[in-house]
Amino acid sequence: MTHPPQMNDIIRIHDLRFRPYLTPERLAKRVTGMGQEIRRDYADRQPYFLVMLKGAFIFAADLLRAVDLPIELGFVRVSSYSGTSTTRKVNVLVPPDPEEIRGRDVILVEDIVDSGNTLYHFLPELEKASPASLTVATLLYKPDAVEHDVPMEYIGFEIPDKFVVGYGLDYDGQGRQLAGIYQVAEE
Numbered sequence: 001m002t003h004p005p006q007m008n009d010i011i012r013i014h015d016l017r018f019r020p021y022l023t024p025e026r027l028a029k030r031v032t033g034m035g036q037e038i039r040r041d042y043a044d045r046q047p048y049f050l051v052m053l054k055g056a057f058i059f060a061a062d063l064l065r066a067v068d069l070p071i072e073l074g075f076v077r078v079s080s081y082s083g084t085s086t087t088r089k090v091n092v093l094v095p096p097d098p099e100e101i102r103g104r105d106v107i108l109v110e111d112i113v114d115s116g117n118t119l120y121h122f123l124p125e126l127e128k129a130s131p132a133s134l135t136v137a138t139l140l141y142k143p144d145a146v147e148h149d150v151p152m153e154y155i156g157f158e159i160p161d162k163f164v165v166g167y168g169l170d171y172d173g174q175g176r177q178l179a180g181i182y183q184v185a186e187e
């Protein structure tokens with residue numbers, strides 16, 4: 001039997017090695033704090049959380065449970081990324097339900113803003129569905145990698161421009177279930 005990786009272990013996924021970067025405890029503390037910020041800002045409203053699949057699903061599950069408001073939930077899937085380098089194109093693979101979004105206070109939940117390409121192209125698409133308001137909550141943000149001006153109201157952690165996995169984020173399909181976030185040890 002193999003044991004689940006301990007947070008102090010270097011791990012290997014495909015051809016790359018990753019070192020521990022954000023522990024489950026640090027993630028939990030920050031995500032709870034973000035939930036409380038949202039709770040405060042949306043105190044008299046019922047925000048609609050639109051979760052970007054697949055990478056944001058674990059972050060969203062923890063974030064929503066830290067927001068003590070009558071929230072609603074939807075999912076969307078866009079792809080703009082393969083391997084470890086960003087491509088320019090954004091495909092909407094699972095579109096949002098426009099009837100659910102119209103007139104709502106929408107909070108888009110994203111795992112990571114890297115170049116900003118995905119949200120730069122996707123946010124205007126969402127605006128076409130006429131939400132009452134639209135804000136972004138991202139767990140991770142790489143300020144050194146960003147190429148597009150993307151509005152982000154809630155940012156969990158600003159991180160260096162190095163590839164990370166875990167807590168929902170993958171490397172070519174693997175690593176999403178890791179409880180912590182790991183940073184590439186070599187490229």
Ligand code: 5GP
Pocket residue numbers: 055080081086110111112113114115116117118119162163164165169170171
């Ligand atoms: P952007 O369009 O901002 O360049 O990248 C957005 C998407 O690229 C993210 O939602 C994520 O799917 C992917 N991405 C960017 N950086 C990383 C990273 O360090 N690790 C992983 N696993 N995905 C990333």
Ligand code: MG
Pocket residue numbers: 052053054055056111112
């Ligand atoms: Mg993503």
